Amino acid sequence: MEEFAIFRTPQTMIYGRQSFEKVGEEAALRGKKALVISDQVMEGIGYVRQCCQYLEDYGVEHAIYLGVASEPTDQYVSESLEVFEKESCDLIISLGGGSCIDTAKAIAVLATNGGYIGEYMGGGKIADHAPIPHISIPTTAGTGSEATDVTVITSTTDDVKMMIKQPAFMPLVAIVDPLLSVSSPPHITAATGVDALSHAIEAYLSKRSHPMTDMMALSAMKWIVGNIEITYKDGENIDAREAMSLGALQAGIAFSNASVCLVHGMSRPIGALFHVPHGYSNAMLLPAVLEFSKEACIERLADLGRIFHDENESLSNREAAEVAVRSVKALCLTLNIPNLKQWGIDEGAFNQAVQKMTKDAIASGSPANNPRVPTEQELAELYHTCYQYQFTTEEKVQ
Numbered sequence: 001m002e003e004f005a006i007f008r009t010p011q012t013m014i015y016g017r018q019s020f021e022k023v024g025e026e027a028a029l030r031g032k033k034a035l036v037i038s039d040q041v042m043e044g045i046g047y048v049r050q051c052c053q054y055l056e057d058y059g060v061e062h063a064i065y066l067g068v069a070s071e072p073t074d075q076y077v078s079e080s081l082e083v084f085e086k087e088s089c090d091l092i093i094s095l096g097g098g099s100c101i102d103t104a105k106a107i108a109v110l111a112t113n114g115g116y117i118g119e120y121m122g123g124g125k126i127a128d129h130a131p132i133p134h135i136s137i138p139t140t141a142g143t144g145s146e147a148t149d150v151t152v153i154t155s156t157t158d159d160v161k162m163m164i165k166q167p168a169f170m171p172l173v174a175i176v177d178p179l180l181s182v183s184s185p186p187h188i189t190a191a192t193g194v195d196a197l198s199h200a201i202e203a204y205l206s207k208r209s210h211p212m213t214d215m216m217a218l219s220a221m222k223w224i225v226g227n228i229e230i231t232y233k234d235g236e237n238i239d240a241r242e243a244m245s246l247g248a249l250q251a252g253i254a255f256s257n258a259s260v261c262l263v264h265g266m267s268r269p270i271g272a273l274f275h276v277p278h279g280y281s282n283a284m285l286l287p288a289v290l291e292f293s294k295e296a297c298i299e300r301l302a303d304l305g306r307i308f309h310d311e312n313e314s315l316s317n318r319e320a321a322e323v324a325v326r327s328v329k330a331l332c333l334t335l336n337i338p339n340l341k342q343w344g345i346d347e348g349a350f351n352q353a354v355q356k357m358t359k360d361a362i363a364s365g366s367p368a369n370n371p372r373v374p375t376e377q378e379l380a381e382l383y384h385t386c387y388q389y390q391f392t393t394e395e396k397v398q
Helices: 020-029 040-045 047-057 074-086 096-113 115-121 178-183 186-207 211-233 237-260 262-274 278-296 300-309 317-334 345-363 376-389
Strands: 012-015 033-037 063-066 091-096 132-138 150-157 162-163 173-176
Touching: 012 020, 012 237, 012 278, 020 047, 020 091, 033 047, 033 096, 040 047, 040 091, 040 186, 047 063, 074 096, 074 115, 074 150, 091 096, 091 115, 096 115, 115 150, 115 162, 132 178, 150 262, 162 211, 162 262, 162 300, 162 345, 173 178, 173 237, 178 237, 186 211, 186 237, 186 262, 186 278, 186 300, 186 317, 211 237, 211 300, 211 317, 237 262, 262 278, 262 345, 262 376, 278 300, 278 317, 300 317, 300 345, 345 376
Parallel strands: 012 173, 033 063, 033 091, 091 132, 132 173
Antiparallel strands: 150 162
């Protein structure tokens, strides 16, 4: 741990069943007209209309932007900012997955600080002015973006996922209602669930972890490991959905303060170049990266192994670390997580992109937080390993 540590969270966090109903009350405390940033899926389900009704109940006017159709891009940011300014809004509400929330984070900062979102990458431009109040409402148990000061926006000019981290990007309010995640189909539940698990694991393994983040990361791992298969097989199980939502929230808090590591560093270039959703790309990479990192973090991986199989207390740290890696591989197999080849990425195109992906991953800074920091050559080799990585050929770990 460093000499001192910083721990940031949203000002207000409301979680639990029916907490969505609080959005009107929270909005009325912070503005008069909200821009609701969401997508066509949330509109079709009826969540957007429901949100607007809650706002109307408290006298809050609203405008709507539903253009988020993929991983967030600078185009979505410019379009939604134009709507925000044209409609004279003073409040932002994001409703959906991480893409909607990340887009809203960018608008909240740009509306008061100006410039192009890419200028904020790497601290090139600092948000000196307070952002527009932002209420984030996730509909998946995955990204944890509702509780982080990070936004990831893809540049459409050079296919780079810009990871931007500053306190101003933290939502003011997070509302986490597990009932909203019931709409997620099994494959989304699986990918976002492993995404949340990767957040918790990387926060715990990160060189920048500290006792407060460890507490959140360990709790998140317990909630997620104990409930992810249940929600995958039975999406109507509200108790398990609630546990996953809480785990994803805690994982988001953990990694926002401890930073992520090699999985995320490698994942962003894959998403930018091959348009693999963030949750899937993290899930595809996690087992292989844990194998690569294992020798440098035996004790911490052992803690994860004992979460998977707490009934076997006689395992040595090394044995428990092996259990952790095998258990994550088996989990990905159970959840039908594909590898990069199975996803449909052309092998020739992938091989041609490895050099760029390697350089972009290193430039992001995330691999430097990993317990074992790869050389450029090792990172390139790891990309090749991940392309057709087999999660396991074993039976589920006992």
